[in-house]
Amino acid sequence: MKKYISIVLLILLFSACQKNKDKATVKETAVAGSATILVDETIFPIIEDVAILFEDQYTRTKINLVSKSETEILNMINNKKGQIAIMAKSLDSSEISYFNKTKKVYPKITEFGVDAIAFIGNKKRSDSTLVLNDVMRFLKGNANSKIKSLVFDNPNSSTVRTLKSLAGINDLPKQNIFALNSNKEVVKYVSENEGAIGILGINWLLQPTPDLEAYTSQVKVLAVENVKVNAKDKFVKPNQSNIADGSYPVTRKLYMLNFQGTTGLGMGFASYLAGQQGQRIILKSGLVPTHFPTRQIAVRDKVE
Template identity: 45%
Template sequence: MKTKFLFALILLSVFFSCEKGAKLTKDSKETVVTGTTTILVDETIFPIVEDVVAVFENEYKNARIKLISKPEGEIISLLKEDKAKIAILPRNLNDEELDYYTKKKIIPRITEFAEDAVVFITNKENNLPSLNKDDLASKLKGKSSVLNQRIVFENPNSSIINFVKNEFNLDQLDSNLVYSMNNSKELIKFIADNKDAVGVIGVNWLLQPSVDIEREVQNVKIIGFTSSLQNGNQNVVFPNQSNIADHSYPWTRKLYLLNFQGANGLGMGFASYIAGENGQRIILKSGLSPKKVPSREINVKGSIE
């Protein structure tokens, strides 16, 4: 009899525990470290964001972030249509965009967290030694240029196209000389298979290539840019971490997380993480330039062994 009574108590306990657990799951709300959310990411910087999210979710087991890779133009449109609340872009909002949200009484929380580089790549067998801005500008404007290679971008709506146009104050690029693929992976594969083209891409795709394009990345090389020294000589600058940080490499971009949630949700938590100590360490290890250089701990021994 006692055994049956005890068994009944256990069943009741399990029942109420399950009911309570179900209620907690149903009523639980998104916080800065729990819940689920979606973040739109500019495709040119997707690898670094994917890395940070993987570590973030590993540290905060009840947080789930879905990343969607899209071109910059599509992301801005989705934000304006209120179909997305969080985005990561390689630029800040411009005055027109900020004014749009101000009129709607929306104040986005904007977090700068890193700086990357736009790089120019070619096939390893291409003997192009370096580039300079004047030759590249002439090529993009459709004027005579010593640069006879095709210029290829990864997407017609790419943030990199807008970046290059702004750099040279161009309203449009010469469509007879400039081409585009569908995404960053296609661009890398195209350059790996063609010796007469120059691709324009975010450096992060070369520093952290996905498994399916590792072979192709091995068959491309980054082209340096010439810069004039004080003594009149020419120096070729490549997009390594220090040159990105001090801007001696001429094609750098700041990276931002834009949060339109209007509440302290998971977007705010991830923004704090990617701009904080752990997130900045991940960015530093990736080869990009973090907004803040993480501190280093030095252990000093009391005596020499």
């Protein structure tokens, strides 16, 4: 009996390996073949969900997702070590011109959603609110009794770039500001340090991995002061409705950048991501899709 089970397992393993091999060798089109996509680590969970469903629908495709910081992704694209990227950043006209002239490729940019940068504190923290200007002053090196330390996911991440841009600084102060290696490490650090404030992509809190759930229960998302004049609430949390109406003050648009220069699998995945099915996945994840998916309503004359 054991010998029979072993043979069956070997057959199944061989079959799975053969399917992956076939996907890798099939001619690449918009709905077939294999492609490697560089993904901003701050939004990796949602892109992983989309890729799984895309492969399930188009069975001759294989999407290899590589999680990297924003700076690493841009360096890899620039050095021709990657052709497709998903980031919380687009390209300006000078960057597009650079790739067009020096790399001989005109990047195709697809906007597909909006997310938020979340601020988290230890569950034991007495104050559940945060004044954004306090964070800005702290980033400029000014001491603040309400903030003991700030913790980022990665020194090269999109969250660091966004906060530096908001604060109008080029470099982070060296005192009481830490950059770890991932969003997971931020959550873990804040769960173990009562005075720390963590800064990370909201997607990791909306879709925590099983190994992260034990730590997310020990932190809380802070409501951030809304500085807009007509704000309905003084402090708002980064939930879907507040991201959509712009009342949460730290949001970012999400983009897929394709440098392939051909109509390959990258174009197919971009169409899926920005289409009805992909946008529905974004909506269900708790982020905000660029185009809200329509819902067909059938009106019946009789109730059966």
